[in-house]
Amino acid sequence: QLHILDEAGIAIIGLAHITGGCLTDNVPRVLPSGLRAQIDRSSWDPPLLFERLLAWSGMDRDEAYHVFNMGIGMVIVSSANQGPRIANALPDAVHIGALAVSDQPSPDVDFVA
Secondary structure, X not given: OHHHHHHOOOOOXXXXXXXXXXXXXXXXHXXXXXXXXXXXXXXXXXXXXXXXXXXXXXXXXHHHHHHXXXXXXXXXXXXXXXXXXXXXXXXXXXXXXXXXXXXXXXXXXXXXX
């Protein structure tokens, strides 16, 4: 679906494919030093499968966001003004967070909900 973004003239800063290590490991890989991704877990509903895995396993929710993608397969990093254009080009896209300045030496992720 990247060709759709390219055709719409959307400037992409980074893309993170959410695999093993999930949001906590993969998103920082596409961020420069001095930035933190603030991800709002309440911005999407994880598929029922993940909720059932959590209930069945007794796994801590924070650990689940490190092990599973919780329904987020790809993260697009762009400037805030690109949000409406992305939503128009990819109607199923969900805005899950924002970038903030960080005093940490390496990029990281902070879950805000």
